[in-house]
Amino acid sequence: MRKHSAGMLVAAAGLAMLGTLPARAANKGFYFTGGSGIAEEDPGKSIGLNIAFGPPPASVVHYEPDSVAVDGNDLGWGVGVGYRFSRYFSAEVEYVDYATTDYSEQYTVDFPPLPATLTKDYTSHVSGPSASVLGTFPIGKGFEIYIRAGALFADRKIDIPGLLYVDGDLDTTFSDTVWLAGIGVDWSFAERWGIRLEYQQSDEMDANLLTGGAAVQAFLLRARFSL
Numbered sequence: 001m002r003k004h005s006a007g008m009l010v011a012a013a014g015l016a017m018l019g020t021l022p023a024r025a026a027n028k029g030f031y032f033t034g035g036s037g038i039a040e041e042d043p044g045k046s047i048g049l050n051i052a053f054g055p056p057p058a059s060v061v062h063y064e065p066d067s068v069a070v071d072g073n074d075l076g077w078g079v080g081v082g083y084r085f086s087r088y089f090s091a092e093v094e095y096v097d098y099a100t101t102d103y104s105e106q107y108t109v110d111f112p113p114l115p116a117t118l119t120k121d122y123t124s125h126v127s128g129p130s131a132s133v134l135g136t137f138p139i140g141k142g143f144e145i146y147i148r149a150g151a152l153f154a155d156r157k158i159d160i161p162g163l164l165y166v167d168g169d170l171d172t173t174f175s176d177t178v179w180l181a182g183i184g185v186d187w188s189f190a191e192r193w194g195i196r197l198e199y200q201q202s203d204e205m206d207a208n209l210l211t212g213g214a215a216v217q218a219f220l221l222r223a224r225f226s227l
Contacts, residue, residue, distance in 0.1 A: 027192065027226040028086065033094070034079045035196070035222030040072025041101040041124055044204050044213035049107055049120060065105040065120075074099035076218050082134075084226075090134040092150075096200075097127040098216040122160040126205075126216050128153045130180050142189065148182035152202050158210045172210060178203040186224065194224040 049063045080094030105120040132150020139145055154177070160170040184198030197219070204215045 028084050029227055031082050031084060031224055031226040032080070033082065033092075033196065033222045033224050034077075035220055036075055036077040037218055037220035038073055039076030039098040039216065039218035039220075040074065041070065041098070041126065041214040041216055042201075042204075043068065043070055043103070044207065044215070046105055046212045047207050047210075049105070049118070051109065051111075053111060061111070063107050063109060065107055067106045069104040069106075070101060071104075072099070072101040074101070076220070078220060078222070087138065088136050090136065090146075091132070092134060092148075093129065093131050095127075095129050096152075096218070096220075098125075098218055100125045101214075103211070120160070122158055122211065124211065124214060125157040125159075126154050126214075127157075128155045128175075132180060132182075136186070142187055144186045144188075146184055146186055146198075148180070148184070148198070148200070150180045151177055152180040152216075153177050154202070154205055154216070156205055156208075156214070158208070160210065170210070172208075174205075174208045176205040178205055178215075192226045194226070196220075196222040196224055198222070 046065050046068055048065065050060050051063065052060050076097050076099040078094055078096035080092050082090050082092035084090040101124050103122050103124065107118040107120065108116065109118050110116070130150055130152045132148050134146045134148050136144050136146045153175070155173050155175050157171070157173045180200065180202050182198050182200040184196055186194055186196045188194040200216075200218045200220065202216045204213045207213045
C-alpha cells in the first residue's frame, strides 16, 4: 500500500488544484457513486499452528510463526447510493470489494519426521455492504474535504489450498461487523458530476478458527452522479 501512496497524494493535490476552477457545488438529494482502487488487509496477530503428535490422546503442541508475509495491493471496487441532506452532511450505503490478500506463515517444527519448516499459505478476501455518514467541509469552489464514519458488515472468505500437506482445499467465510472510517476529497466538475478520492480504514475483524484478525484499508477513486 505504501508504494502507491505517493501517486494517490499527487492525485489528491491535482484535485485540489482543479477545485480552484469554476464549478457547481454538489446537489442536495440522492446521488450514486462507483469506482475502484488499491485495497489490502492490515493483519493482526496470527493464531499460530497446533500440531498433534501421535494418535489420541496425543500431545498437542502450539507453534507461533517465525514470520508472516503479506501480499496485497490488488484492485478493489465499490458502488453506492447516498443522500445529501445539506452542504455539510450526507449518508451513504455502499458495497465494497476489498480484493484478495495472500498470506504466508513460516513455522519451525522440531519434531521428526515432520519437515523442519512448515508453511501455512492462505488467501483472505473481504467484501460487504457498509452504512456511513459523511461530514463535508467546502474549501473552494466545487472542492470539498469529507470525513466518513460508519460500519462495515464484512464477509471474510478464507481459502487454504492443501492445508499443510493434506489434500483438499479448505474454504470458509466468516462474518463480522466493524467500524469503518475514511477521509477524502470531492470535486464537482459539472452540475451533476463529481470525482472523489478517498482513503478508507476499518477496525480489526476478529480472529477465527483458521486465521488471526485483520483490518482492511484502501485508496478508492470514484465517480459521483447526483440526481
